[in-house]
Amino acid sequence: MRKLVVTHNLEQELVEQIKETIPEWELIVGKDKEVWQGHVKDAEIIAGWKKGLEEYCLAPNSRLNWLQSWSAGVNSFPLAELESRNIQLTSANGVHAFPISETIFALMLGLTRKIHTYVKNQQTKTWHHANMNLELHEKTVGIIGVGAIGKETAKIAKAFGMKVLGIRHSGKSEEFVDEMYTPDQLDVILPNCDYVVVTLPLTKETKQLFGAKQFKEMKSSAFFINIGRGEIVVETDLIEALREGTIAGAGLDVFEKEPLIPDSPLWEMENVIITPHTSGSTEHYNKRVVENILIPNLKDYLMGKAPSINLVDYSKGY
Known part of the structure; x- marks a missing residue:
């Protein structure tokens, strides 16, 4: 079964919207490492980057094709390694x-x-x-x-x-x-x-x-x-x-x-x-990432297309 892992806690309404988009997939949602650790090595798509994920995502047997960042900035990501493995990366640009x-x-x-x-x-x-x-x-x-x-x-x-x-x-x-x-x-x-x-x-x-x-x-x-x-x-x-x-x-x-x-x-x-790096904090953050970026890109992905929203150009770094 194809698998999508979201490494953040989401409101149930948003979880249901993702499930409706990929009814045949297994969906794993939760920010605690215990929730996603056993699934990321098999995940085709991961939404949200956590420290330690590279151990699984960049392993030779990883099935990862697309990584959706939960942040606008991707400078902390292992960009060279992701590019070398042809993993598509999309950012949360626009949410903020x-x-x-x-x-x-x-x-x-x-x-x-x-x-x-x-x-x-x-x-x-x-x-x-x-x-x-x-x-x-x-x-x-x-x-x-x-x-x-x-x-x-x-x-x-x-x-x-x-x-x-x-x-x-x-x-x-x-x-x-x-x-x-x-x-x-x-x-x-x-x-x-x-x-x-x-x-x-x-x-x-x-x-x-x-x-x-x-x-x-x-x-x-x-x-x-x-x-x-x-x-x-x-x-x-x-x-x-x-x-x-x-x-x-x-x-x-x-x-x-x-x-x-x-x-x-x-x-x-x-x-x-x-201010302590809080300018992007908002009550609507998860909703905007899921509804405005993740789900539209997921629809593209299911049709065999590259994600159309916020696809990172590795040569530019954003």
Whole structure:
């Protein structure tokens, strides 16, 4: 019997939807290793990547043909080995557009209107203006990586009357983006941005893309927002830029090492807001992965086609 393993706990309604799509298959669902361990070596499809799975998935007798990631980023996957075994990999890209764009604007607005400062003052019953005088409206935002998250961010930015500059590999224009650029033009847009928002995946090309040079190209009044991956930024350079006033502040959901180490200077900085890699967390996560990605791709797979949604290009790393 053909077998699909989901290494996450799912609501029964979602389990039933998958069963309806593959009524003749054996379906194994559960996040605990005891649930899936005895099945993954026989699974034709696995949805959700867990530490230790490579022991089974990359074994010579593995039957795995397709791996559905439960995350948008796949940089932690053994991509070279998966490619060498011709295993198709699909990501959860697109699931995060609403929650992450909300976090982006929470960080932008929090820094602009000094909400983080007022929360700290509230804890000590301190009534202080904190020299708050900035507005978000009609400013310029640079979105570095205009994918699903970037597009939703651009759409929201227009509600604030913002000018939107974007960067994407193709340079292809996009609704709600006023000017689109390619990655080699990063230095062209940085001096013009009041907010720089990084929504990129981690690849060989994007690793340490932002360092001292890039922060110096930004306005001293600009805010830096990173919800992509921590290793896209040279963290010591970012800390120095924040200390020296090279940039005005940062909203950070991702870091070079996670959890962020207790003695990192970022914890104590007045011009930094930290969230613990939770920008993609949402009550609708599993539903969107299953209904918007897994099941449509499963239908393609059953027809002998390659999955049509979020198929990872191993040469690009996303």
